[in-house]
Amino acid sequence: MELVRKMVEYGLALRAENKLKIRQPLAELKMNAEHLSRELLEVMAEELNVKKVSFAEFVEEGEQWARKEEGAVKVWLNIMVDEELKKEGLVREIVRTINQMRKEQGLTIDDRIKIKYQTEDKDLVSIFASYEKEIKNSVLASEINLVSDLSSEELNVGDGKIRLILEKV
Structure with a gap:
């Protein structure tokens, strides 16, 4: 050992x-x-x-x-x-960021959420589309929606920037 x-x-x-x-x-x-x-x-x-x-x-x-x-x-x-490993890393970063936001908002492990996000980063948009089911399962989300404008803090995820809003369902 x-x-x-x-x-x-x-x-x-x-x-x-x-x-x-x-x-x-x-x-x-x-x-x-x-x-x-x-x-x-x-x-x-x-x-x-x-x-x-x-x-x-x-x-x-x-x-x-x-x-x-x-x-x-x-x-x-x-x-x-490689590209596949990079994508998996971005998924983990997204999940970590959302779970940190859940914690900051006082959400419990049983609380389901809806996610709205806004980003200009094509890689992040692609990750949300390709790994939507995995992200939803990891953060207990019932919906993930790309929107055109959010007035929330801009966060760094990987090499991109994103705005996120979590709503308790």
Whole structure:
């Protein structure tokens, strides 16, 4: 278990060094410890928000891989964010932002909401359209509507700006 903690620590350090938020999913972490159970690999993947954890003695280094090692422990993190991973990261940012607003408005875990949003960011509009069901389920929303003008605080989500209003149903 100590080895798993150390590898997670290294993975988090690599994320920080490369300015990758934990909410941004990444493709893979490779490590040189092969005798770990499937359950421990799943814990590592969840803690580091990576799709896959695998074993490797050596990884060809380049722009795609960041490496951290100490003694016999070696960890490589795939730091490339493709379009699909970027979209998943934006969904998580949107969900986090809405849940923070729910908390600030004193809404409970049982309260359902309607969401109105306004943005000029094409990526955010696309995310709301493509991942509407997932966002609704994650934040207990019955409706999500794009509107042309909202008089609410402008928030930063990913590289874009958005205005949101939550209404209790």
